[in-house]
Amino acid sequence: MERDKKSVWRSAIETGLIMGVVLLYLGVIGMFAAFQEREVIYEVVTLGQILIFFPALIGGWMAARRAQKSGAAPVIVMASALVAGAVTAVPTLIMLFINANIENVRDVLVNVNRDWVDMVTFDNRADLLTGTLALLGVLIVSAGVGGVLTLLPKKLRGALMFAGALVLLIGMFGETVRQILQQLVPRETLDTIYRRTSLRLTPAIILFVLGFVGSYFWEVRRNAVTRSYNAMPAPQRTVVQRIGLLIFLVALLALPWIVGRALSDIIVTVGIYVMMGLGLNIAIGLAGLLDLGYVTNYAVGAYVAAVLTSTGALGLTGGQMSFWVVIPIALIAAMITGFILALPILKMRGDYLAIATLGFGEIIGTLAISDWLRPVIGGAQGVLFIPKPNFFGTELVNPEQLYYIVLAACIVTLFVSIRLNNSRIGRTWMAVREDEDVAAAMGIDTARAKLLAFTVSAATGGVAGAIFAAKVGTVFPNSFTVFVSINVLSLIILGGMGSNPGIVLGAIALVGMPELLREFSEFRWLIYGALLIIMMLNRPEGLIPSKVRQRELAAENPPEPAPATSGVTQPAAGD
Amino acid sequence: MASVPVTRRGRFQDFSWVDFIINALRVIIILLVIVGSANTLLSGRFTFEQWVSLFVAGLAQGSIYALIALGYTLVYGILLMINFAHGEVFMSGALTTVFLAQAFARSGFLDAQPLLAIIILIIFAGLVSMSVALLLERLAYRPLRGAPRLVPLITAIGASFFLQYTFRGLFGSQFRSYPAVQALTGSLEIGSISIPIVQPVVFIAALLLMAGLYWLVERTKLGKAMRAVSENKEVSRLMGIDIDQIIMFTFAIGGALAGAAGVINGLFRPQGVNFFMGFVPGIKAFTAAVLGGIGNIRGAMLGGLFLGVIEAVGPNLVFNGLGIPGSNQLKDVIAFTMLVLVLIFRPQGLLGERLTEKKA
Numbered sequence: 015m016e017r018d019k020k021s022v023w024r025s026a027i028e029t030g031l032i033m034g035v036v037l038l039y040l041g042v043i044g045m046f047a048a049f050q051e052r053e054v055i056y057e058v059v060t061l062g063q064i065l066i067f068f069p070a071l072i073g074g075w076m077a078a079r080r081a082q083k084s085g086a087a088p089v090i091v092m093a094s095a096l097v098a099g100a101v102t103a104v105p106t107l108i109m110l111f112i113n114a115n116i117e118n119v120r121d122v123l124v125n126v127n128r129d130w131v132d133m134v135t136f137d138n139r140a141d142l143l144t145g146t147l148a149l150l151g152v153l154i155v156s157a158g159v160g161g162v163l164t165l166l167p168k169k170l171r172g173a174l175m176f177a178g179a180l181v182l183l184i185g186m187f188g189e190t191v192r193q194i195l196q197q198l199v200p201r202e203t204l205d206t207i208y209r210r211t212s213l214r215l216t217p218a219i220i221l222f223v224l225g226f227v228g229s230y231f232w233e234v235r236r237n238a239v240t241r242s243y244n245a246m247p248a249p250q251r252t253v254v255q256r257i258g259l260l261i262f263l264v265a266l267l268a269l270p271w272i273v274g275r276a277l278s279d280i281i282v283t284v285g286i287y288v289m290m291g292l293g294l295n296i297a298i299g300l301a302g303l304l305d306l307g308y309v310t311n312y313a314v315g316a317y318v319a320a321v322l323t324s325t326g327a328l329g330l331t332g333g334q335m336s337f338w339v340v341i342p343i344a345l346i347a348a349m350i351t352g353f354i355l356a357l358p359i360l361k362m363r364g365d366y367l368a369i370a371t372l373g374f375g376e377i378i379g380t381l382a383i384s385d386w387l388r389p390v391i392g393g394a395q396g397v398l399f400i401p402k403p404n405f406f407g408t409e410l411v412n413p414e415q416l417y418y419i420v421l422a423a424c425i426v427t428l429f430v431s432i433r434l435n436n437s438r439i440g441r442t443w444m445a446v447r448e449d450e451d452v453a454a455a456m457g458i459d460t461a462r463a464k465l466l467a468f469t470v471s472a473a474t475g476g477v478a479g480a481i482f483a484a485k486v487g488t489v490f491p492n493s494f495t496v497f498v499s500i501n502v503l504s505l506i507i508l509g510g511m512g513s514n515p516g517i518v519l520g521a522i523a524l525v526g527m528p529e530l531l532r533e534f535s536e537f538r539w540l541i542y543g544a545l546l547i548i549m550m551l552n553r554p555e556g557l558i559p560s561k562v563r564q565r566e567l568a569a570e571n572p573p574e575p576a577p578a579t580s581g582v583t584q585p586a587a588g589d
Numbered sequence: 590m591a592s593v594p595v596t597r598r599g600r601f602q603d604f605s606w607v608d609f610i611i612n613a614l615r616v617i618i619i620l621l622v623i624v625g626s627a628n629t630l631l632s633g634r635f636t637f638e639q640w641v642s643l644f645v646a647g648l649a650q651g652s653i654y655a656l657i658a659l660g661y662t663l664v665y666g667i668l669l670m671i672n673f674a675h676g677e678v679f680m681s682g683a684l685t686t687v688f689l690a691q692a693f694a695r696s697g698f699l700d701a702q703p704l705l706a707i708i709i710l711i712i713f714a715g716l717v718s719m720s721v722a723l724l725l726e727r728l729a730y731r732p733l734r735g736a737p738r739l740v741p742l743i744t745a746i747g748a749s750f751f752l753q754y755t756f757r758g759l760f761g762s763q764f765r766s767y768p769a770v771q772a773l774t775g776s777l778e779i780g781s782i783s784i785p786i787v788q789p790v791v792f793i794a795a796l797l798l799m800a801g802l803y804w805l806v807e808r809t810k811l812g813k814a815m816r817a818v819s820e821n822k823e824v825s826r827l828m829g830i831d832i833d834q835i836i837m838f839t840f841a842i843g844g845a846l847a848g849a850a851g852v853i854n855g856l857f858r859p860q861g862v863n864f865f866m867g868f869v870p871g872i873k874a875f876t877a878a879v880l881g882g883i884g885n886i887r888g889a890m891l892g893g894l895f896l897g898v899i900e901a902v903g904p905n906l907v908f909n910g911l912g913i914p915g916s917n918q919l920k921d922v923i924a925f926t927m928l929v930l931v932l933i934f935r936p937q938g939l940l941g942e943r944l945t946e947k948k949a
Contacts, residue, residue, distance in 0.1 A: 039755075042758070042759060043754075043755060043757075043758025043759060044758050045758075121688075122688050122760065123759055123760070124759070124760060124761035125758060125759070302739070304739050304742065304743070306746075357607070357610050357611075357614075358610070358611060358614055358929065358933045359929075359932070359933065360607050361607065361611075361933075362932055362933075362936070364738050364739060364742075365670070365671045365738060365739070365742050366879075366932050366936060368671075368739075368742060369671065369872070369875060369879075369928065369932070370928065370929050370932045370933075372872065373872070373876075373925040373926075373928045373929045373932075374925075374929065376869075376872070376921065376925045377921075377922050377925045377926060377929075380918070380919065380921045380922050380925075381919075381922065383918070384918045384919055384922075385914050385918060386913045386914055386918075386919065461607050496868075500746065500750065503743070503746070504747075507743060537754065537758070539750045539753065539754045540750070540751060540754035540755060540757075540758065542747070542750055543746075543747045543748065543749065543750030543751030543752070543753075543754065544747065544751050545747065546743055546744065546746060546747025546748075546750075546751075547729050547744050547747040547748055547751060550733065550736075550740050550741075550743050550744040550747065551729070551732055551733065551744070554736070554740055
């Protein structure tokens with residue numbers, strides 16, 4: 015018993031220290047200050063401050079969870095959460111101390127500046143003692159909240175967390191929500207809810223209560239609802255499904271007019287990435303070919319479209335060719351490129367293939383910017399004056415109109431992708447993904463299967479590029495870097511390899527979010543990188559795993575191929 | 590997932606048409622190189638002295654690639670994984686040490702005791718890079734041992750971007766320059782050839798480090814253990830070798846060499862260092878490692894030097910002869926084409942891989 019108690023404290027301190035390092039890290043890379051401008055609730059709390067609370071909250075939660083598991087009494091559980099919270103402050107306090115005593119920390123660590131000190135001392139820069147106490151107090155309270163959450167019954171906790179997340183999202187994306195509401199609600203009403211773009215306190219509380227009550231009742235009633243749905247006769251169920259689908263489709267069609275111009279623009283970008291995600295997914299998710307040069311196809315599509323339609327000096331047809339003719343040409347051009355580039359790498363596998371495709375991407379990027387190809391694709395200046403698509407006489411200038419092109423393209427891609435998934439060739443790809451040698455032994459022409467995967471996967475990249483060219487109106491080599499490939503890869507990994515709904519979700523989260531939260535874009539690649547690591551460590555199958563993949567990973571994991579090394583690391587992987 | 594030794598790769602894949610295309614490609618590339626070089630050499634556009642100075646500059650650059658490449662090769666030799674983030678390990682040392690170097694320059698220590706100062710800088714950078722490499726191994730790679738092969742690779746890609754932008758957050762995105770060292774500014778005159786003194790110094794420093802590594806791997810007990818683990822993990826474990834510890838050592842050594850390369854690179858190139866500096870050298874060093882035969886230490890050294898020279902001489906030799914303008918912009922194209930070509934035609938590298946196990 016004595017030892018148990020001791021280990022409770024020890025693990026609380028350890029958790030606190032880990033979270034403390036996280037807290038220090040977030041501050042030192044400048045995240046707090048960047049998000050300080052965004053007020054979640056007007057004059058109450060900013061996103062930066064929430065970022066300060068979060069590590070402590072999670073630390074408190076984790077410490078309390080561990081204490082609970084070792085069978086400690088609720089008082090001890092709470093106490094361990096509070097200890098973890100207090101310890102969380104330590105690394106940041108040490109940095110504060112260093113900063114106060116050494117002159118030029120700022121010359122090296124650029125973000126250890128006045129803004130940071132203001133943030134972590136809650137505006138007590140002058141009086142560090144008060145600042146320290148303020149930070150300690152805030153972190154202990156946050157950790158306490160985390161601790162309390164573990165002690166609550168499950169349904170209550172779920173509802174509280176849902177309500178909190180709801181308020182956070184509505185407040186965080188205040189600008190966006192306001193833009194949407196603007197079209198529905200008169201200005202005065204809107205001003206009572208939002209002060210500029212931040213939520214006012216009273217509506218925030220009302221929202222929290224509503225979210226809480228709604229979520230709680232849903233938790234309570236959920237089983238009944240599912241049961242009554244399951245009890246329906248089959249034809250009735252299809253009717254319900256069809257109505258649901260119909261509502262969804264109508265919503266999709268009406269979307270740009272509901273959300274307004276700025277958001278439509280973002281949705282078009284998201285759509286372009288959905289297409290690329292679905293395309294790359296054929297190579298990665300289905301055939302298991304980690305293609306890190308996907309940007310090649312995107313660039314080919316964009317440049318082909320640009321050169322063929324531009325009204326500028328580089329335009330081959332002087333702007334005579336219509337967008338609708340160019341789309342299939344871009345598609346075919348990308349497929350041909352995909353085919354040609356796939357030929358030499360057919361015999362490579364796994365990581366060699368990944369690096370080779372990365373090399374292709376870099377080569378294309380360097381060529382696009384070089385003087386050599388300047389007479390054709392404009393070198394660093396790129397191709398200018400790309401006209402907008404023309405739909406029976408109407409120029410599709412607005413993002414609201416372009417949206418329908420992207421939507422149609424996405425739906426076609428999705429359809430093809432779903433059909434491929436369940437087709438003979440889809441199964442061939444999966445066989446190649448699982449084991450090439452066995453697939454070959456079973457009579458599959460693996461070279462053909464891989465060629466086909468690369469070629470088909472390139473197609474959507476080409477179309478996406480063409481749409482991108484028409485949307486932006488100019489094509490620069492800077493738009494086609496390795497970052498595009500990594501972006502597409504990340505969204506596939508987040509959503510789930512081989513999972514179509516997962517890719518849509520991934521694109522919304524990874525492409526839409528940075529556009530909505532402008533401060534976020536500075537940390538975009540940091541977060542993508544962290545996301546790739548975290549997903550691989552904890553959830554390699556993605557947020558919405560495909561069923562096949564789920565089964566495979568389930569089959570791979572439990573027996574733990576342990577003999578060599580992983581046995582030792584198991585405890586570390588668990589926490 | 591026990592690895593089955595396969596003597597010949599691609600046994601089931603006798604696709605004559607794929608081979609045909611690959612061979613055609615081989616012939617085309619060889620022809621292009623010959624035509625280009627012949628054109629340039631016959632036109633006499635460059636003097637002999639110019640070629641020699643390009644060659645020496647290439648050797649200096651190549652020795653930096655070689656130092657980084659050793660990190661790839663050591664890790665690959667033991668874990669069979671590409672540590673994609675190794676370029677960032679290199680960056681972390683170079684970028685962190687720039688502050689110390691500037692402090693040394695301000696205090697006059699750098700010019701008073703250049704040798705000592707540079708050694709201290711190299712050690713410091715080595716320690717920083719080593720810590721980053723060890724953290725990477727402990728937090729990102731170790732939990733994934735035994736996972737399907739693409740999983741650690743994707744993790745490594747994530748780690749690469751995470752590290753880049755972490756250092757951007759810490760130190761800002763601007764370029765910071767290493768101070769010029771008085772003792773290294775002159776140039777060496779041999780006949781009509783003039784070579785900046787920094788180039789042979791870089792080359793020799795890199796050679797010394799590599800000799801140290803060679804001694805460590807071939808002559809010490811630790812090196813013996815490393816070689817044993819790369820040969821066969823299970824048996825080494827039975828022999829009482831702590832595998833985790835050896836893997837940590839491997840990452841540490843690779844990291845330290847990369848950090849040292851970072852400082853040497855900083856002294857060599859005046860344009861400064863920033864958070865993105867590791868990405869392209871990382872890929873190039875990987876090319877060098879593959880070129881020499883990944884897993885093979887001597888191969889990595891040779892591959893690095895080879896790549897450096899090709900990259901320095903190639904644009905002028907081949908592209909110029911083919912009449913491509915702005916050939917020096919296409920330096921990276923040479924390196925990456927080289928990468929793809931080696932992966933296609935000789936994935937086992939010039940000196941051959943040490944590993945006989947099946948590659949995924």
